[in-house]
Amino acid sequence: MTKPASPKDAPEVRERAVRMVFEHEGEHASQWAAIRSIAAKIGCNPETLRGWVRQAERDQGKRPGPTTDEQERIKALEREVRELRREGLDVARCTVARLMRQMGLRGVTRGKGVRTTLRDRAPPCPLAAAAVPARSRESRPTG
DSSP states (O other), X not given: OOOOOOGGGSHHHHHHHHXXXXXXXXXXXXXXXXXXXXXXXXXXXXXXXXXXXXHHHHHHTSSOSOOHHHHHHHHHHHHHHHHHHXXXXXXXXXHHHHHHXXXXXXXXXXXSOOOOSOOOXXXXXXXXXXXXXXXXXXXXXXX
């Protein structure tokens, strides 16, 4: 469930605040300083405004990551998968990944990266272990 948007979060307010950050960025020591200054003026949390600015940068191609349109497409696909699972149809992750690749989408990557090789489950070769002589404690120099 999402909470209802406040009037501060209206699209017009977002666009105006982001535009102000881009316009006044040169007047401040850093982008963060500009964000803090403008957030105080419009009455929102600086972190909220920073998120709006980062998303605007992604939408303009200045920052890597999914654009707003891509995020909406990903949400729609996730919604569709949930509906299919509710109906009792199993949808494999690899199928979802393939469909997303075909659509040119990359979802959020969490956890460990994809393994590209499989380890050999065969027991190690006994000849390889015999080829390397084991060193005993008695043969080590003391001192």
